[in-house]
Amino acid sequence: MEQLRLEPISRVNGSVTLPGSKSLSNRILLLAALANGTTVVENLLDSDDIRHMLGALQLLGVNVSLNQERTVATVQGVGGVFKTPREPLFLGNAGTAYRPLTAVLAAVAGEYELIGEPRMEERPIGHLVDALQALGGDITYSKNKDYPPLKIIGGQINGGEVAIDGSISSQFLTALLMAAPLFNGDTKITIKGTLVSKPYIDITLDVMARFGIEVEHSNYATFTVKGGQQYQSLERIMVEGDASSASYFVAAAAIAGGEIEIKGVGAKSVQGDIGFAKVMEQVGAKIDWYDERLVVRKGQLNGVDIDANAIPDAAMTLATVALFAKGPTAIRNIYNWRVKETDRLHAMATELRKVGAEVVEGHDFIEITPPKHFNDVAIDTYDDHRIAMCFAMVAVGGKPITINDPKCTYKTFPTFFNVLASVSE
Ligand SMILES: O=C(O)C1=C[C@@H](OP(=O)(O)O)[C@@H](O)[C@H](O)C1
Numbered sequence: 001m002e003q004l005r006l007e008p009i010s011r012v013n014g015s016v017t018l019p020g021s022k023s024l025s026n027r028i029l030l031l032a033a034l035a036n037g038t039t040v041v042e043n044l045l046d047s048d049d050i051r052h053m054l055g056a057l058q059l060l061g062v063n064v065s066l067n068q069e070r071t072v073a074t075v076q077g078v079g080g081v082f083k084t085p086r087e088p089l090f091l092g093n094a095g096t097a098y099r100p101l102t103a104v105l106a107a108v109a110g111e112y113e114l115i116g117e118p119r120m121e122e123r124p125i126g127h128l129v130d131a132l133q134a135l136g137g138d139i140t141y142s143k144n145k146d147y148p149p150l151k152i153i154g155g156q157i158n159g160g161e162v163a164i165d166g167s168i169s170s171q172f173l174t175a176l177l178m179a180a181p182l183f184n185g186d187t188k189i190t191i192k193g194t195l196v197s198k199p200y201i202d203i204t205l206d207v208m209a210r211f212g213i214e215v216e217h218s219n220y221a222t223f224t225v226k227g228g229q230q231y232q233s234l235e236r237i238m239v240e241g242d243a244s245s246a247s248y249f250v251a252a253a254a255i256a257g258g259e260i261e262i263k264g265v266g267a268k269s270v271q272g273d274i275g276f277a278k279v280m281e282q283v284g285a286k287i288d289w290y291d292e293r294l295v296v297r298k299g300q301l302n303g304v305d306i307d308a309n310a311i312p313d314a315a316m317t318l319a320t321v322a323l324f325a326k327g328p329t330a331i332r333n334i335y336n337w338r339v340k341e342t343d344r345l346h347a348m349a350t351e352l353r354k355v356g357a358e359v360v361e362g363h364d365f366i367e368i369t370p371p372k373h374f375n376d377v378a379i380d381t382y383d384d385h386r387i388a389m390c391f392a393m394v395a396v397g398g399k400p401i402t403i404n405d406p407k408c409t410y411k412t413f414p415t416f417f418n419v420l421a422s423v424s425e
């Protein structure tokens with residue numbers, strides 16, 4: 001197995017231009033493909049999750065051309081008419097590809113099979129499939145009920161009233177919302193249970209509006225979407241920098257000092273993970289806010305006790321910031337960490353303990369007391385990009401660390417370790 005040795009970093013300094021947002025890239029690609037004209041997408045992320053979406057679109061007969069860096073895509077929309085693919089759509093472990101494609105392909109004519117990596121077969125999708133089936137969708141489980149892989153016969157959905165469980169993943173509601181304009185009739189969606197990861201719904205509504213579709217909602221409890229609509233192509237759309245990827249550089253500057261300018265997200269971001277920078281101010285970081293960038297400096301870091309339901313991805317970074325804060329840190333209301341790239345609650349608890357922290361792993365929370373002494377260990381990353389990236393913060397805090405399988409960052413941020421090295425002293 002490949003390992004990356006990170007020597008202690010004494011200071012960080014410089015400027016980082018963020019790669020495009022994963023959440024925005026995959027939503028924009030799918031809606032541009034469904035639209036009825038050509039859309040040029042700029043600052044597209046080039047990472048595994050996006051490659052899986054692009055691979056699927058190609059098999060569905062969508063013509064997408066990319067520049068050499070794969071950061072500008074010209075998408076020739078097919079007006080909601082896909083080709084039946086000659087092989088199953090392999091979507092890796094990309095939730096932002098698998099879930100939206102499930103709903104959209106249930107809505108448009110054709111026969112489809114959606115497959116993924118072994119971990120994808122352990123990540124639930126039953127809440128989405130239940131809702132689509134209740135609306136008349138023809139979806140069957142190829143292996144285990146409520147989990148991928150899936151077989152879909154599309155084009156059967158008339159719309160109507162439907163309830164969807166929002167308590168495990170917001171991606172199910174995102175998927176249903178993105179597909180609903182393609183249903184024959186109007187759809188009224190009611191949320192069952194508490195909706196988790198709510199800010200991701202704002203990203204969905206924002207992108208849908210950019211492509212010409214308005215959704216009405218009352219306080220994220222009910223949503224109404226008119227059926228029989230078509231997405232409208234955009235001449236040009238720019239993908240914001242990835243706010244979750246920004247979290248590592250916000251944390252690095254806060255921990256090590258020096259100053260990092262982070263370009264690509266700021267006060268105007270549509271991504272909820274920008275909220276991580278607010279949390280870091282509470283922890284003690286000094287941040288200057290601009291519309292589309294942040295400038296971050298070190299401060300005296302103190303442990304905090306927060307509800308992180310709205311920022312599930314960036315909150316993992318707080319778990320390693322906690323190693324360098326004064327006093328314990330508690331991160332609460334994060335049950336769904338358990339159904340992501342790995343069981344992140346258990347994995348984070350295990351690896352933080354290896355480093356020397358005292359950790360309480362609750363059903364839906366984690367409490368971290370910083371180490372008295374840091375152990376120089378190799379961190380297992382469980383094929384989870386965020387575990388690899390957050391544990392790089394140990395080196396930023398001045399302690400040596402080894403990251404196993406560092407290429408797992410390719411899921412969302414292939415150049416992460418190079419970018420970190422470029423601001424490290
Ligand atoms: O809609 C999205 O783009 C995402 C939603 C979140 O998932 P959940 O809604 O499952 O928490 C997040 O963790 C994921 O990385 C991206």
Ligand SMILES: C=C(OP(=O)(O)O)C(=O)O
Nearest residue numbers: 093094095096313340341
């Ligand atoms: C949870 C994540 O990914 P996915 O989009 O596959 O759910 C993530 O990127 O942290």
